[in-house]
Amino acid sequence: MEDDVKKVKKPGIVSPFKRVFLKGEKGRDKKAQEKATERRALHTFSLSQPDHRIDPDILLNDYIEKEVKYLGQLTSVPGYLNPSSRTEVLQLIDNARKSHQLAGQLTSEQDAVVSLSAYNIKLVWRDGEDIILRVPIHDIAAVSYIRDDSLHLVVIKTAQESGGSPCPSSCPDLNKSQTLSSLSESGAVLVEVCCLLVLAVDNKAAAEELCLLLSQVFQIVYTESTIDFLDRAIFDGATTPTRHLSLYSGEDDSSSKVDVKEAFDAEGGTFPFQVSVEAEGNSPTTSTQASPQTKTASEGELSTTAAELLQDYMTTLRTKLSSQEIQQFATLLHEYRNGSSIHEFCINLRQLYGDSRKFLLLGLRPFIPEKDSQHFENFLETIGVKDGRGIITDSFGRYRRTASSASDSTTNGNGAVGGGSDSAASDEGQETSEGDEWDRMITDISNDIEALGCSMDQEGMNP
Amino acid sequence: MTMDDMKNEAATASIVSMAVYAVMYPVFNQLEQVNLSAAQTLRAAFIKAEKENPGLTQDLIIKILERKNLKINYSESLLRMAADDVEEFMIDRREPEFQELNERARALKHVLSTIPDEINDRVGFLPTIKDIASAIKELLDTVNTVFRKYQYPNRRALEQQKKEFVKYSKRFSDTLKTYFNDGKAMNVFVSANRLIHQTNMILQAFKTVG
DSSP: OHHHHHHSOOOSOOOHHHHHHHHHHHHHHHHHHHHHHHSOOOOOOOOBTTTTBOOHHHHHHSOEEEEEEEEEEEEEEETTOOTTOHHHHHHHHHHHHHTTSSOSSOOGGGEEEEEEOSSEEEEEETTTOOEEEEEEGGGEEEEEEEEETTEEEEEEEEEOOTTOOOEETTOTTOOTTSOHHHHHHHTOOEEOEEEEEEEEESSHHHHHHHHHHHHHHHHHHHHHHHHHHHHHHHHHHHSOOSOOOOTTTOOOOGGGOOOHHHHHHHTTSOOOOSOOBOOTTSOOBOOOOOOOOOOOTGGGGSOHHHHHHHHHHHHHHHHHSOHHHHHHHHHHHHHHHTTOOHHHHHHHHHHHHTTTTGGGGGGGGGGSOHHHHHHHHHHHHHTTOSTTTTOOOOOSSOHHHHHTHHHHTTTTSOOSTTOGGGOOOOOHHHHHHHHHHHHHHHHHHHHHHHHHHHHHHHHHHOO | OOHHHHHHHHHHHHHHTHIIIIIIHHHHHHHHHHOHHHHHHHHHHHHHHHHHSTTHHHHHHHHHHHHTTOOOOHHHHHHHHTTSOOTTTSOOOOSHHHHHHHHHHHHHHHHHHTHHHHTTOHHHHHHHHHHHHHHHHHHHHHHHHHHHHOOOTTHHHHHHHHHHHHHHHHHHHHHHHHHHHHOOHHHHHHHHHHHHHHHHHHHHHHHHHO
16 A cells, blocks of 8 residues: 555655756756766777776887876875885875875766876866876886775876975975975985875776786887886997006007998898987988998997997988988987087977977987087986977986997096096097097088988988 | 808807717716716717717717607706816916906806797796896906906907807797797897807807917
């Protein structure tokens, strides 16, 4: 009987409050539904199971998007935080949610899209596509999945943005206006800090998928950078000192040069090295394997690998710059060689190359003299260009000098790669002649580049 | 025969004698405890036979393995064994640079010999590659130091040996790149063996010229 009563719809007045409330609810639902239908489809791919494998080409040449909820980012987190410790991480998150640093309730307002590639992860709001943040892969230290009841959290530990001071271990929420000297005066122990990017996903499968995708990104990136590291190590050690001023003999042995180039000629290719070539929309590739170009007699006076690098760079410029831009590059190079500052050179080149071609600056490394190399490296870092993929793998401490070994000989007369500490006294006369030779080569290359620009103009004019 | 065939043949020839010093020498060393004379005779015979017929020892070993139905990957096993010092190659000179050369060569051979254990785990293999890179560089740095400090009448021969080492180092790097695409570990083992052989040849070159 009661059931029958329940089933019968009672006609009559509906409570006005209910009417308004329901109308509001319906309105919100309708809006949410409209929003959902308005939202664009994600750029995604099917992944092979069970390990969610994705074609590496997609991560290198394309990207993949996943829907997440962005809870927020915690900064100045002690770097010693163990990302594998559920307790530690949840404690931080709980405190942050209590203090409203992270979102408490999860609503559609936190809806976001994470875009993943071999270069960075990018977070944008689901609606409006405004960018929230971008983290280069080399800034990611760890990724954790934590299930907290019904909440599936993916926590990404990243480097603190540049400008963040080391933080006293006892005070994670340090006011950044405090100076390091005041910190040391207070006796606090300084610790490195990091950030935690806190995301939520729908379920365990989604969390595992995201973690595994990031794992594959790490594999790709760190595999490539490891091989680059190996190549650099071989390159670094391969260059025989062009000067052999023995403490015992006191003589220069100019016949001691090893023509390492021959070893690579036998392989039918140049030594692959640093330049990553990224055209718009294309993936970076390692440098070309083109056979070495004709070698002038003067090039034999210097490290043959330096000559190869110059040729490689010219080849790259030809593919990346227009004729007018090549001429501009030649002008800038000429000005730099004639005394303009490294700072000006860098700024002007950066303007010339623009954002999409700023990686070309990497290829200049070997040609920057010792005295300017630090500024150059700092400049690369400020514009977010390092190693083609943002990975620094300098474990030798001499890597930068290695890259500038071609110009090194003009400054300190030590042709040994990075081996300044081992070298004996230099011979100034021969240092001058080698420096002159280098200058002459650069001038020749500049002229060639200018001529290249002119010839490209003519090619453009002729049908 | 194509150019590639010739290259492969030359590369293969460069390591066939590893079978003598990496596999047979330890056997002869053990045999010396039992019968010194027989061991020394056998050693001399193998050296001579290998010299006249490069690859003979390797063929013999492989045939023995087949006959015994031992499912052993020859290249992988050779790589694991190749870390051991070969007394015949160790440089006797007491100067620090030459002792360092021995040490650097030993370190490189050791880390290369760990490849079979690490290659299947990418997370562990990448640090191994970095260690190999460091070891290669340190060996080359030491070679360069010796070049700087000491004068040799037949320096060209030493430089040539260094060039060969650099060439095989680069080939090893190329092989790794290919491995990360095709997953064929065997090629990495073979390339690592060649690099070990070149390491021994550097030691031999500095030993004989000194």
